[in-house]
Amino acid sequence: MKTVFKKSVAGREGVWPEKPTSNIEDFIPAELLRESSGMPSLSELDVVRHFTKLSMKNYGVDSNFYPLGSCTMKYNPKFTEQVAALPGFARLHPVISQLKGAGRHCQGALEVIFETERLLSELCGMADFTMHPMAGAHGELTGVMIISAYHRDKGNKKTKVICPDSAHGTNPASASIAGYEVISVESHDGIITPEALAEVLDDEVAAVMMTCPNTLGLFEKNLPEIVKMIHEKDALLYYDGANMNAIMGKMRVGDAGFDVVHLNLHKTFATPHGGGGPGSGPVGVCEKLTPFLPVSRVKKLEDGQYYLSYDAPKSIGFVAPFYGNFGVYLKAYAYMLRLGREGLIRATENAVLSANYMRKRLEDYFEVPYNRTCMHEFVLSAVNQAKNGVRALDVAKALLDKGHHAPTIYFPLIVKECMMIEPTETESKETLDRFVDDMIEIAKLAEENPDFIKNAPVTLSVSRLDETKAARDMVITDDIN
Amino acid sequence: MPYVPHSPEEVREMLDVIGVNSVDDLFAEIPAELRPKSFDLPKGCSEMAVLQKMEKLAARNTTDLTGFLGAGFYDHFIPTAVDALVSRSEFYTAYTPYQPEASQGTLQAIFEYQTAMARLMGLDYANASVYDGGTALYEATLMAVRKTKRRKIIVSEALNPIYRVMLDSYTNNLNLELVTVPHNNGRTNIKSITAAIDKDTAAVIVQNPNFFGSVNDFTDLFTTAHELKAVTIMSTYPVLQAVLKTPGQMGADIAVAEGQSIGQPLSFGGPYLGIMTCSKALVRQMPGRVAGRTEDGEGKTGYVLTLQAREQHIRRQKATSNICSNQALCALRTLIHLCLLGEEGLRRTALLSIERAHYAAEKLTSITGVELFTKGPFGNEFAITLPVNAFEIIDKLTERGIIPGFPLGRYYDGLQNGLLVACTEKTTEEQIGIFAEILRGAL
Numbered sequence: 001m002k003t004v005f006k007k008s009v010a011g012r013e014g015v016w017p018e019k020p021t022s023n024i025e026d027f028i029p030a031e032l033l034r035e036s037s038g039m040p041s042l043s044e045l046d047v048v049r050h051f052t053k054l055s056m057k058n059y060g061v062d063s064n065f066y067p068l069g070s071c072t073m074k075y076n077p078k079f080t081e082q083v084a085a086l087p088g089f090a091r092l093h094p095v096i097s098q099l100k101g102a103g104r105h106c107q108g109a110l111e112v113i114f115e116t117e118r119l120l121s122e123l124c125g126m127a128d129f130t131m132h133p134m135a136g137a138h139g140e141l142t143g144v145m146i147i148s149a150y151h152r153d154k155g156n157k158k159t160k161v162i163c164p165d166s167a168h169g170t171n172p173a174s175a176s177i178a179g180y181e182v183i184s185v186e187s188h189d190g191i192i193t194p195e196a197l198a199e200v201l202d203d204e205v206a207a208v209m210m211t212c213p214n215t216l217g218l219f220e221k222n223l224p225e226i227v228k229m230i231h232e233k234d235a236l237l238y239y240d241g242a243n244m245n246a247i248m249g250k251m252r253v254g255d256a257g258f259d260v261v262h263l264n265l266h267k268t269f270a271t272p273h274g275g276g277g278p279g280s281g282p283v284g285v286c287e288k289l290t291p292f293l294p295v296s297r298v299k300k301l302e303d304g305q306y307y308l309s310y311d312a313p314k315s316i317g318f319v320a321p322f323y324g325n326f327g328v329y330l331k332a333y334a335y336m337l338r339l340g341r342e343g344l345i346r347a348t349e350n351a352v353l354s355a356n357y358m359r360k361r362l363e364d365y366f367e368v369p370y371n372r373t374c375m376h377e378f379v380l381s382a383v384n385q386a387k388n389g390v391r392a393l394d395v396a397k398a399l400l401d402k403g404h405h406a407p408t409i410y411f412p413l414i415v416k417e418c419m420m421i422e423p424t425e426t427e428s429k430e431t432l433d434r435f436v437d438d439m440i441e442i443a444k445l446a447e448e449n450p451d452f453i454k455n456a457p458v459t460l461s462v463s464r465l466d467e468t469k470a471a472r473d474m475v476i477t478d479d480i481n
Numbered sequence: 482m483p484y485v486p487h488s489p490e491e492v493r494e495m496l497d498v499i500g501v502n503s504v505d506d507l508f509a510e511i512p513a514e515l516r517p518k519s520f521d522l523p524k525g526c527s528e529m530a531v532l533q534k535m536e537k538l539a540a541r542n543t544t545d546l547t548g549f550l551g552a553g554f555y556d557h558f559i560p561t562a563v564d565a566l567v568s569r570s571e572f573y574t575a576y577t578p579y580q581p582e583a584s585q586g587t588l589q590a591i592f593e594y595q596t597a598m599a600r601l602m603g604l605d606y607a608n609a610s611v612y613d614g615g616t617a618l619y620e621a622t623l624m625a626v627r628k629t630k631r632r633k634i635i636v637s638e639a640l641n642p643i644y645r646v647m648l649d650s651y652t653n654n655l656n657l658e659l660v661t662v663p664h665n666n667g668r669t670n671i672k673s674i675t676a677a678i679d680k681d682t683a684a685v686i687v688q689n690p691n692f693f694g695s696v697n698d699f700t701d702l703f704t705t706a707h708e709l710k711a712v713t714i715m716s717t718y719p720v721l722q723a724v725l726k727t728p729g730q731m732g733a734d735i736a737v738a739e740g741q742s743i744g745q746p747l748s749f750g751g752p753y754l755g756i757m758t759c760s761k762a763l764v765r766q767m768p769g770r771v772a773g774r775t776e777d778g779e780g781k782t783g784y785v786l787t788l789q790a791r792e793q794h795i796r797r798q799k800a801t802s803n804i805c806s807n808q809a810l811c812a813l814r815t816l817i818h819l820c821l822l823g824e825e826g827l828r829r830t831a832l833l834s835i836e837r838a839h840y841a842a843e844k845l846t847s848i849t850g851v852e853l854f855t856k857g858p859f860g861n862e863f864a865i866t867l868p869v870n871a872f873e874i875i876d877k878l879t880e881r882g883i884i885p886g887f888p889l890g891r892y893y894d895g896l897q898n899g900l901l902v903a904c905t906e907k908t909t910e911e912q913i914g915i916f917a918e919i920l921r922g923a924l
Contacts, residue, residue, distance in 0.1 A: 003593050012823070013825075014822055014825075014826050015560040015562070015822060016825060016826040016829055017558065017826065017830055017833055020833050020836050023832075028696055028835070028860070029858060031726075032698055033724055033726060034724065037828065038601070039723075039819050039820075039822065039824045040823060041824050042821075044562055047821050051572075051590070054586040055569040055571040055572050055586045058575045058585070058586035058587055059571070059580075060571045060573070061576075077484065079528045079531065081568070083531075083532070087539070087544055088538075088539025088540055088542045091747060092747060093554065093556065094749050094750035094751075095887060099876075099887075100873070100876045102875070102879055102884070105546070106749070109542050109749045111541070119522060122520070122521055123520075134751060135805065135806040136806070138616075148654055169796075169800070169805075170794075172797040173797055177802065179655055224512070247511075251515050251516065252517040255516075270484075272573045273573075273577070275572055275573070275577070275578065275584070275586075275809035276587065276806060277612075277752075277807050277808040278811055294650070316650060318643075318649075320751070321553075321554075321613055321615050321643050321644070321750065322751065323750045323751070324751055326750045326751050326752075330535075337526065337534065339483060339484075340523055341521075341524060341525065342524070343482055343525040346482040349504045352508070353487070353495055353496070353504055354487075357498055360500070361498060400582055405580060405583060425485050426486070429486075429494070460582045461585050462581075462585060462781050463582070464777060465784075466778075467775065469776060471787050471788060473773070473775070474787070475774040475775075476595055476607075476772065476774075477592070477605075477607065478593070478596040480605075
């Protein structure tokens, strides 16, 4: 389909405001001005047709099952969209609360921030939360900056951060951006052992970044001992909350000994993925780290009024222009209110139930590297299919032809031909069964007719795309040939 | 339970297949000492009840005051088709386009967005966006540091202070030297900035229009910076880029901006849009996602995420950034908004906003004691000095239904009486007239 630029017709009227009465040169001299901005000229119908047709080339949770491990592609409740669109929230200028006396004009918004932080603190067993980080990776960076500020404040000389070999790429990347050397710890039988950790844990380690369950969907059963080891070195323990959906009501990370946690609201708390954002990655901390939280903080007076406090001399400063992605966590807050205590626990229980059900149904057809009770996700390996030339990538593309989005592939890096499956709790048993049946059919085809799979996908708007050509040609705008 | 479809019979069937007795058995590995000490969350409630509660909270925010607030975040009109189109669930419930064949809608939209941004800024390349304008500025700074291997960053004090504090916070951990060059009565001090550039300078950062609204040409400054092999970074205002000389024309290596003004509701601070564009020479240093054009096996045009070797999921600790998300849906909003306005619509929006601001400046400065602080040409925002403390005036006027602007004294020494006033195409002459009247009365 042509781009909007190729569809542009000079002079075509779009949605135009009224004609100005003056000329630009009346206010700004010509040498400070440009010629045309190069924006396309299209009618409203042109635009609506173009983007409606584009949307029809996409899979989305509303139309397709998305068993993407580590992404928690659960259903996005529609009522939360309405909440975010309420004019009382959508039209609120962020600066308003910083003007003298204007705090009274945004009490509703300040209450949302305060209450969301309370709820998340209770959910996770942390002392306090900040809503400022605007995505998961941003939360990780913020968390590592807090850790760094803690050590600096204590006069500790810590230069390293430890990440498991199964960690999501943003963990080592965030630690590195914050100025740390990243050391990897090897998993044994899928989890971290005290012995493996002891080999790399020394006095220069500022923090260990973990998640539980880990990216293999396995519970880190050595956690109590690991927590002790780490705290003995005055190092801190960071929880990557991507897998929070597995443990709500079953474990609270603060109680378990984690010092810093980030959550992915666009995962566990059902805010829409948007095709790649916006997300929200709030960060929770234990009591001793609260002085380092970013400013501002919402505080509540005795009379119930909320205000913004900037009085935090040990704070790491400003990680966002204002209070984070308010329009995103507004949806998460509404979601938490809707589900409540029992709803969140049931979400976790059914997520874990569905994952184990799928694992059991698939174990005779695909290699299951850690075939024991998993949590909300599990990994398969396509090693057996690869013997016939059918790799995880090919299985993924074949699934697209079945009307499913593929699972996560080639992550975590420690499993060959990895496919990570996370159904979430919002999918029906029929959907799970249909997916499993399709996977079984693909496994059979991999033996009987591998070439058929290697051609997939054939039912979508394009067939397999040449990624090598894309990187080589680097055509990343319509003006490059 | 809302959103969980499993009936008790289905749960029983699944447990039987798994081979356990109860759901609790699936959590057996979690030892007693790791179980929650408390889990004191409120009871869940119906959709209707939650909506009622949220409507009450929304009603406790005042959004019908006449606002002249800008400070980098502006209330422009968003055509209704933007909301309608991004509400299509294939756009907003889609995942990151890692399986490109099932994501051509998202990917082509990102490609078109990148094209629009590159054209708007007059530069070669754009990424798929980062979280906000402040993050874009910080990432641009790191690009310059990586490229030049130098540590000194020269920052104009007339750069948005909201971004300057973010830059400060982020670079705290890193061994960088931030040199802030003071503004000269609201003007960007080009002479002093030029003088501050040396062979240790990684980057020079300026803003156009600057925080006080004043418009400049930085061509000569950038030429000097290039002679000393420093990277030139410009922070801009996307709506006004419709008419102003572009960063590319001036010789900027990197142009960043906050995309909120095109397509994003103010929404109390987010989600917003960090626009990043750069010259050819710097593209491999650019963080974030990038969509590229390619072909499928039959020669059909398609789009994929590309240049992923820069990113965290491939390079891990050696990545150009830790960034994973882009603000995909926000970028889509901006793209659709630009397409609906088009060349002419965007130009009119910019000019109307500038027209209203100049009318407001005239009206306000006709009041005794009110002086225009911003010198030289300005766009849709300008600073005035009042004969009294600006914070007090804001308080007084807010009671009367008008938010007169942003108090400069919040970030700038000696400007306690300074007020930053912004107008957009939504601002009417009548509102400006009332503002002037009430201000006259309050002084």
